Amino acid sequence: MSEVDVVLPDGSHRTLRAGATARDVAEAIGARLAKDALAARVGGALVDLAAPVPDGAEVAIITPASDEGREVLRHSTAHVLAQAVRRLWPGAKYAIGPAIENGFYYDFELPHGARFTDEDLARIESVMREIIAEDQSFTRDEMSIDEGLHLFADQPYKIEIITKVKEGASDEEDLGEVAGGASISIYRNSEEFVDLCRGPHVPSTKRLGHFKLMRVAGAYWRGDEKRPQLQRVYGTAFETEAGLAAHLHMLAEAEKRDHRRLASELDLISFPSELGGGLAVWHPRGGIVRKQMEDFSRERHQAGGYEFVVTPHLANARVFETSGHLGFYKDAMYPPMEMDNGTYYMKPMNCPMHCLIFKSRARSYRELPLRLFELGTVYRYERAGTLHGLMRIRGFTQDDSHIYCTEEQLDEEIASLLGFVMDMLRAFGFEDFSAYLSTKDPDKYVGSDEIWETATEALRGAMERFGLAYQVKAGDAAFYGPKIDIDVRDAIGRRWQLSTIQCDFNHPERFDLEYVGADNQRHRPIMLHRALFGSIERFFGVLLEHYAGNLPTWLAPEQVRVLGVRTDHDDYAASVAAVLGAEGVRVNVEPGDEPLGARIRRAKLEKVPYVLVVGDEDVAAGTVGINARGSEEPERGVDLSEFLSALRAEIAAHERPED
RNA sequence: GCCUGGGUAGCUCAGCCGGCAGAGCAGCGCAUUCGUAAUGCGCAGGUCGUGGGUUCGAUUCCCACCCCAGGCUCCA
Numbered sequence: 073m074s075e076v077d078v079v080l081p082d083g084s085h086r087t088l089r090a091g092a093t094a095r096d097v098a099e100a101i102g103a104r105l106a107k108d109a110l111a112a113r114v115g116g117a118l119v120d121l122a123a124p125v126p127d128g129a130e131v132a133i134i135t136p137a138s139d140e141g142r143e144v145l146r147h148s149t150a151h152v153l154a155q156a157v158r159r160l161w162p163g164a165k166y167a168i169g170p171a172i173e174n175g176f177y178y179d180f181e182l183p184h185g186a187r188f189t190d191e192d193l194a195r196i197e198s199v200m201r202e203i204i205a206e207d208q209s210f211t212r213d214e215m216s217i218d219e220g221l222h223l224f225a226d227q228p229y230k231i232e233i234i235t236k237v238k239e240g241a242s243d244e245e246d247l248g249e250v251a252g253g254a255s256i257s258i259y260r261n262s263e264e265f266v267d268l269c270r271g272p273h274v275p276s277t278k279r280l281g282h283f284k285l286m287r288v289a290g291a292y293w294r295g296d297e298k299r300p301q302l303q304r305v306y307g308t309a310f311e312t313e314a315g316l317a318a319h320l321h322m323l324a325e326a327e328k329r330d331h332r333r334l335a336s337e338l339d340l341i342s343f344p345s346e347l348g349g350g351l352a353v354w355h356p357r358g359g360i361v362r363k364q365m366e367d368f369s370r371e372r373h374q375a376g377g378y379e380f381v382v383t384p385h386l387a388n389a390r391v392f393e394t395s396g397h398l399g400f401y402k403d404a405m406y407p408p409m410e411m412d413n414g415t416y417y418m419k420p421m422n423c424p425m426h427c428l429i430f431k432s433r434a435r436s437y438r439e440l441p442l443r444l445f446e447l448g449t450v451y452r453y454e455r456a457g458t459l460h461g462l463m464r465i466r467g468f469t470q471d472d473s474h475i476y477c478t479e480e481q482l483d484e485e486i487a488s489l490l491g492f493v494m495d496m497l498r499a500f501g502f503e504d505f506s507a508y509l510s511t512k513d514p515d516k517y518v519g520s521d522e523i524w525e526t527a528t529e530a531l532r533g534a535m536e537r538f539g540l541a542y543q544v545k546a547g548d549a550a551f552y553g554p555k556i557d558i559d560v561r562d563a564i565g566r567r568w569q570l571s572t573i574q575c576d577f578n579h580p581e582r583f584d585l586e587y588v589g590a591d592n593q594r595h596r597p598i599m600l601h602r603a604l605f606g607s608i609e610r611f612f613g614v615l616l617e618h619y620a621g622n623l624p625t626w627l628a629p630e631q632v633r634v635l636g637v638r639t640d641h642d643d644y645a646a647s648v649a650a651v652l653g654a655e656g657v658r659v660n661v662e663p664g665d666e667p668l669g670a671r672i673r674r675a676k677l678e679k680v681p682y683v684l685v686v687g688d689e690d691v692a693a694g695t696v697g698i699n700a701r702g703s704e705e706p707e708r709g710v711d712l713s714e715f716l717s718a719l720r721a722e723i724a725a726h727e728r729p730e731d
Numbered sequence: 732g733c734c735u736g737g738g739u740a741g742c743u744c745a746g747c748c749g750g751c752a753g754a755g756c757a758g759c760g761c762a763u764u765c766g767u768a769a770u771g772c773g774c775a776g777g778u779c780g781u782g783g784g785u786u787c788g789a790u791u792c793c794c795a796c797c798c799c800a801g802g803c804u805c806c807a
Contacts, residue, residue: 150807168807178807190736233807256807268807289802290734297803301733304802332800336742345780345798455732457803638764664764673768687766699767706767 076127088125095121095275098133108135110279111144111272118144120212120272136279136311146171148210148274149200149283149309153178155265156199157305161186166267167229167293167302174319175308179291181229181300188288188303196305197285204280208261210273220256220268229293230268282316283309326564329620331613332461338621338679340629341462341612350459350466352609357629360658362608364627366447368499369471369605376492378445378473383425385449389415394582395424400551404452422448423576423601426474427583430597435587440597441477441485447608448472462613469608475600476585479526482598486573487534489602490556493571494538496604497560499726500615501624504561506541510548517551519577527575527598528554552578562618570611574601622701624728625681625719632659632719633675634696637687639664644691648684648712655716657723672699681729682719702730 077087078097086100094112098105098121112119113132118140125131134140150169153176157164161182169178182188215223217238224230234256259273260266274280284307291304310316327333335341340358343351354362370380389408392398397405397420406418419425426444435442449469458464477485494505509531512524531554535542542556549555553575559567576599579585586594605611615623625631632652636645645661652659662671668685675683685697689709696715699706722729 154807166807170806172805177802187734230807258807270807287801288735291803292733294806295804297733301803303734306802343799349798456798457732460800635767637766640764667763667765667770668767669765670769671767676768683767685767689766697766708766 076125076129078125078127078129078131081130081132090127092125093121094119094123094125094131094133097125097131101133105133105135109133110136110141110274113140118272120210121275122212123272142309142311143171144272144274145280145311146176146309148277149280149307150176150178151210151259151261151265151267151269151273152200152203152277152280153196153285153305153307154180154267155203155261156196158265159199160192160195165227165229168233169267175286175306177291177304177306179229179293179302179304181302186303188305190288193285193288193305200283200285201281203261204277206262207276207278209276210259210261210271212257212259212271212273214255214257216255220258223258223266224268233268280309282311282313283307284316284320322564326566329564329617330461331463331616334616334621335462335613337677338629340616343461348466349456350454350464352462352465352467358612360629361623361627362612365605365608365612369447369496372492372496372499373443373445373473376443377441378443381426381429381444381446383419383422383429383446383448385419385451386416387419387425389417391424391428392417392419395421395427396552396578396582397421397424404454406451406453418451419448420450420452422446422450422470422472423474423579423599424583427579427585427599430474430476430585431583435476435585435597437478437587437589437595440587441475441481442597443473443475445471445473462609465607465609468610470603471605471608472601472603475602476580476587476597477600478587478589478595479523479598482527482575482600483530483533485600486530486575487537489573489600490534490538490540493558493573493602493604494540497558497571500611501618501726502560502562506543506559506561506567507535508545508548508557508559509535509542510545510550510555510557512549512554513547513551517549518581519553523577523598524554527577531556531573531575550574550576552576560614562614563620566617568614570606570614571604572602572606575599576601619728621679622681622728622730623679624726624731626723626726628679628681629658630660630678630680631657631723632682632684633680634659634661634684634686635668635671635675636661636664637668637685641686641688641691645684645686648686648696651712652716652719655720657716657719676701682715684715700729702728 074090075087076090076092077085079085086097088096088100094114095106095109098109109121111134112121113134114123114125115129134144136145147170150171154166154169157180163183165181167179169176217234220234221231224234237256256268257270258266259269259271261277286306286308289304289306290301292301293299308319310319338357339355341352341354344353389398401420405420409416429444430442447469449467451467454464454466475485511528535556555572555574557569558571559569561567579599580596585597587597589595634645634649636642642663649659649661672683679701681701683699685699690696693709694712695709696712697706697708698710698715
């Protein structure tokens, strides 16, 4: 055959001479594309531009400004990072260096147990820039496993990877290195540097350059804390300097809306170190927001047919033995307290207590579904290194409910629950949901296959009816039943896992829960666990980040601040505040001792939704000037009653002035 | 838990080679009375995370501990 015919993504064909490469395809399409090209996708596989294209293959050229293009750029930049580290630390062992979301990393073991420090980043970066300027080409080679073992003889991590491949590599990850079954692929970008790699890579280092090393970290080899800890360098790379700058800017923005920063700046919450790690206190301005959240939650639950219960924070070990927590969850529980009549634990979950309420007397099918709701505070011992502001904390309050129902009621109960959950999340400004369905772990479960099937289908059916996109996490269920976890997307596109709905066949069994059915027989109820906020603390943290601290008016700790232009307007300002306060508006007056501009600035920094400025004209006409958060131009001379009714409407609608 | 970085006034941070601890903001006082993001002057504020060590002398150097942040999952 002297020619090959390839199919392009638009369905058109190109005919090239036999032995043509992906680069030839790009050139056949256009000089501009050939210049941009970084790699190619041939028959579904990513390959180098130098790779030959077989007859009949589908060929797509990968350019920098695409997800795949950036991945190639980042991966190649990771190689340059490794090369630079090997120049600076001769004898450094190098492990793995993949592209990851938003960047790349590479793991090393430095000679004599050396560690990277922040100062090293600048040195490594400048060597990387030298390597890039040297315009080294990346060339692929394939060799036998034995040749590979020889080539990387002084590289224990590479040897481990190759050996696993040789042994028939149970891991899919390692199979990626096997080309043709018995060989491995390597890339050289000079005589100086060679790396075991699947590729593809950019043609030459000169195609790189818009990168930044971000941080150093320790990382266990293969993510296993029993194995050696390597030194990891994280970096990011983009196809243009502007892309890199935009990414760095986004990171700066995300930092500005960090809930820990906002919680402190807005005087909402603090984490006194005297209390110990992972324990928060709510200040008055945070407390009032929490009260709004809780009041709203209780209202919704009351309307949804829930009953309110309260249970203690501390319980005898017996109850956690019965529930299985001491068997399955002990690592996350606070250590036991020995007391006169036994051993006690802080509760890590509310379910055992709710089961005891169910069990306190005989139950009839007429009572089901029985929905017990509690804002229940739980304590979990999280490892010190995993604590993170309000998102990962050791003491928190769940908007927790356990629903006891019959097998026949399960389907409808889950369906209505899903609607209930999403209504609640929407009320807090989240619109974009996705979900995970976690199914049975075949090695670890309780209950019959039939009931798992019923429950899993009930969960699946409910999500499909709601048009909720979901992914299945096979085998990820709790041992006691399948579950749905619901994610929300926040204002800057990040996903947060909040709500969860879980079926439980374990607790009813362990607590021997029963109800008497219409047939006068005893039956075992099914139990649903569900939390909408998840944890109030975490939900509050997510809200702060989502709104960048600009909470909607119904939640804002202070909704209105009234400022007189001069001190002689203070009385009128107080009368305006009195009118609003009588309507339940959270309002304060700041007297006119300081210049107006300074007082406005302070109110803005405190993110008060409405600043009312009142002066001579307002006193005379009974009006207010409105400076709304987020608006460019203040309004003058608005009738107070008009402002009040607009404010009431906004509060009722859970909106923000900037909406 | 482990790696890296950090802990100095309420907050944000400066403090080179060891020599009596600094700034801005916030706070307090006085003056200023002002129409939409910083009025001026003054005052006060610290066991430099904790405990040891080296030294004539330690915020600074060494050791241990505590707390905070990032990372330890996305595959050479």
